[in-house]
Amino acid sequence: MASENAPVRFDTKIAVLLREDLPTWQRLNVTAFVVSGIGSRVPEVIGEPYADADDTEYLPMFRQPVLVFEGTKEALTSAHTRALGRDLPMAVFTSDLFGTGNDRDNRAMVRAIPRADLDLVGMAVYGPRNVVDKILKGARMHP
Template sequence: MQPDTAPVRFDTKIAVLLRDDLLTWQRLNVTAFLVSGIGTAAPEVIGEPYEDASGQRYLSMFRQPVLVFEGGEELLRSAHERAIGRQLPVSVFTSDLFATANDRDNRAAVRAVATDKLDLVGIAVHGPRNAVDRVLKGASMHH
């Protein structure tokens, strides 16, 4: 049996939108935290475990690409509003989370601020490709 070599197309998209003024370490940290929420909320996006030719097993990862975008504070706020309005699964990272060191304090920091007052530095969203594209309208690919 020959392996299937046809390109794989996904009906859904996983995307991260980062505020464009973050330091490199912040971008990496925020992205890692944000996508962990997508994997727990949508387990179908997780592929099978990996194994190398020696039989060493590795953890599963997303089965589709994660696209990373950037934009200004206002774009991030609008994308957040659009994601919520479309009832898409969304994870958030606020500037307050840079000062916390654990999940309990992270959740408390978000809980303490109203939705429209969150100082967002990043969001991740998962959903139908066209819906995610509309949420991210105006954002550019991270470089």
């Protein structure tokens, strides 16, 4: 019987990969956007709602950690290609999206560019831990 205080190990991983040359505000913005895609497509990664001792209710969050990595533009392109080959749930953020201000324009901007020409600055991927590790080969943990 496992102890209720034993660490929880997940056989899946939620990971964000950011291009290393982004300013801090863009890293935060990209991370927030791409992880929202994982939660909407893979509802089982969302835990139960929170409540404090006064019964104030809060929204549910991911049930497992989100690991954030960084890498070169080439590492991001390679990870994107590997994730596509594994058919894993993935969200992307391109440099063009910094110039738009809403979801409709964001989607139109991505739609206008062929996959091979996307200027990726960030992505989030979800899947089996060992598969996500292979997809992120060449990336390093965000400092």
